Amino acid sequence: MAGDYAFVAAPQKDLNRIYRVDRLTGEVGACQYGVKEDNSGVTLCFPPGEGAGKQEPGDYTLIASNHEKESAVFRVEQRTGAMSVCYVWKDQVICTPPAR
Numbered sequence: 001m002a003g004d005y006a007f008v009a010a011p012q013k014d015l016n017r018i019y020r021v022d023r024l025t026g027e028v029g030a031c032q033y034g035v036k037e038d039n040s041g042v043t044l045c046f047p048p049g050e051g052a053g054k055q056e057p058g059d060y061t062l063i064a065s066n067h068e069k070e071s072a073v074f075r076v077e078q079r080t081g082a083m084s085v086c087y088v089w090k091d092q093v094i095c096t097p098p099a100r
Helices: none
Strands: 005-009 017-022 028-035 041-046 060-063 073-077 083-089 092-095
Touching: 005 060, 017 060, 028 092
Parallel strands: none
Antiparallel strands: 005 017, 017 028, 028 041, 060 073, 073 083, 083 092
C-alpha cells in the first residue's frame, strides 16, 4: 500500500531542495536538483539517517520557517505537538530528537 506523504520546500532562497515525510511513520527524506560534469541534470536524493527514520506512529507533517537562509525544516507530530528539526548532513537527512 502506498504511503501518504507531505512535501515542503526548504525555505533557503538559493536551494532547490524538497523534503518529504511519511505522515504515519514520520520518516523524512529529501531530494534536490543537481548538475553533472557534462552539464546534464540529475535528481540527488538523501535517505533518512540519524533521527530521520521511522518514529512512533502518528500524524506527521513538515513546516518550513520563513527564514530565507535556512535549509532545515520542522517535522511536527500534530497530535502531540512534538517537533524535530531535520536537515541534510553530508549524504543523508538527520533530525534532532523530538521536543515540545
